[in-house]
Amino acid sequence: MKAIIYRTYGAPDVLEYADVPNPKLGPDAVLVRVRAAAVNPVDWKIQAGYLDSALDAVFPVVPGWDVAGVVEQVGVGVTEFAPGDEVMGYVREDFVSRGTFAEYVAAPVRTLARKPAALTFEQAAGLPLAGLTAYQALTGPLNVGEGDTLLVHAAAGGVGSLAVQIARALGVRVIGTASERNHDFLRSLGAEPVTYGDGLADRVRALAPGGVDAVLDLVGGDALKISPELLAPGGRLASIADGAVVGLGGTYVFVRPDAADLTALAELAERGALAVEVAAVFPLEQAADAMRLSMEGHTRGKIAISVG
Numbered sequence: 483m484k485a486i487i488y489r490t491y492g493a494p495d496v497l498e499y500a501d502v503p504n505p506k507l508g509p510d511a512v513l514v515r516v517r518a519a520a521v522n523p524v525d526w527k528i529q530a531g532y533l534d535s536a537l538d539a540v541f542p543v544v545p546g547w548d549v550a551g552v553v554e555q556v557g558v559g560v561t562e563f564a565p566g567d568e569v570m571g572y573v574r575e576d577f578v579s580r581g582t583f584a585e586y587v588a589a590p591v592r593t594l595a596r597k598p599a600a601l602t603f604e605q606a607a608g609l610p611l612a613g614l615t616a617y618q619a620l621t622g623p624l625n626v627g628e629g630d631t632l633l634v635h636a637a638a639g640g641v642g643s644l645a646v647q648i649a650r651a652l653g654v655r656v657i658g659t660a661s662e663r664n665h666d667f668l669r670s671l672g673a674e675p676v677t678y679g680d681g682l683a684d685r686v687r688a689l690a691p692g693g694v695d696a697v698l699d700l701v702g703g704d705a706l707k708i709s710p711e712l713l714a715p716g717g718r719l720a721s722i723a724d725g726a727v728v729g730l731g732g733t734y735v736f737v738r739p740d741a742a743d744l745t746a747l748a749e750l751a752e753r754g755a756l757a758v759e760v761a762a763v764f765p766l767e768q769a770a771d772a773m774r775l776s777m778e779g780h781t782r783g784k785i786a787i788s789v790g
Contacts, residue, residue, distance in 0.1 A: 483501070484501060485499075485502045485584035486498070486500075486544060486583035486584070486766060487502060487544055488541075488542065488543050491529065491531030492529070494773040494774050496529070499769075504586055505580055505588035509557040509559040510557055511591065512553045512555065512569070512591060513588055514554065514586065514587050515553075515585065515790075516550075516790070517551040517788075517790060518549070518550045518763075518789060519546045519548055519786070520548035520549075520607040520611070521785040521786075522548065522776070525545050525547070525773065528578055529773070537576075538576075539577065544583055544584050545578075545582075545769075546581035546787075547574045548572060549573055550570040550571075550607035551568075551587075552569070554586070562594075563594070568603075569594045570596075570610055570748070571595070571739075572610035572614055574739055585789060585790065590739075592739055592740075595745040597748070598748045599752065600752050601758060604760050604763055604786035604788060607786055608784030608785075609747060611737060612640040612784065614740065614743055615735065616642075616644045617644075617648055617746065619645070619698055620652065621743075625718065626654045628653035629654075630655070631654070631655045631656075631695050631696075631714075632655070632694060632696045632698065633686060633690075633709070635659050635678070636660070636701045637660050638658070638664035638668055638782050639700060639781070640781070642700050643671060643783060646668065646671045646673045647671055650755075655674075656672065656673040656674065657675075657690065658673040660675055660678065661677065683711065683712060692714055694713060694717060695713075696719070697709040697717070697719045697732075699721035702724025706721055706730070707730075709730070718732070719731065719733070720735050722736070760784050761782055761784060762786070763787070764785070764787050765787070766789050766790075772785050772786075772787055
């Protein structure tokens with residue numbers, strides 16, 4: 483099969499469009515013919531070697547954790563899916579090697595859910611990692627619900643835009659930081675936008691004088707540092723971007739595959755409560771360009787890779 487691979491850590495230039503063996507199918511996995519994958523910042527961070535202390539790499543590595551496609555074959559222990567089913571998944575293992583930037587991927591059933599009919603394959607591929615990250619933070623350590631006020635730092639990005647929609651579906655008021663060019667986009671999702679940068683704390687206090695019930699930090703650094711002072715008494719803080727959150731009394735969140743959580747996201751999409759913004763689509767052989775765009779850090783929504 484055709485796939486994107488890298489044989490050593492490095493910049494996007496190390497990526498190759500190559501022929502590799504088809505994946506072997508374990509008893510609890512399904513063989514997915516990939517229709518689309520999605521780029522996440524973690525993909526190029528792994529490729530650069532930044533996560534080498536946490537994740538073993540078996541070279542050559544096929545990058546990518548997000549996928550949407552069609553089941554071609556099921557393992558002998560699989561009863562959840564059948565050939566022809568359209569699925570999406572966050573296909574993360576405990577090492578990196580067999581990713582989703584390929585024509586086929588063997589995906590454990592624990593990483594998959596049925597693809598919502600309301601989403602294209604490119605949109606569905608952009609939902610799992612980012613959507614699960616937002617969902618697990620909001621329903622876990624932040625535990626937001628009806629009547630709460632939530633502040634989302636970097637609300638117009640891939641995770642942020644999904645967090646806004648999930649929170650709104652839970653009955654939460656959302657204040658979101660973003661550049662001015664994305665304010666109308668955030669309003670369309672149901673959030674109240676504020677510009678990040680100097681004076682952010684005052685702008686948030688103007689909207690929530692008593693403080694917010696929860697803060698979801700997606701950028702770290704200065705945004706995280708000012709977050710505790712914006713919380714109401716008993717407020718909760720979580721970050722996916724900066725481990726320093728623990729020292730501030732909050733929780734660091736690293737997403738994990740979860741079929742039930744992914745199914746909950748699919749149900750939100752089916753009923754029109756969750757849309758996936760796709761900023762750009764690249765063919766598989768141009769995955770390096772997709773990575774470069776992600777590295778710029780200014781994309782609204784998701785970057786997808788179309789496989790076929």
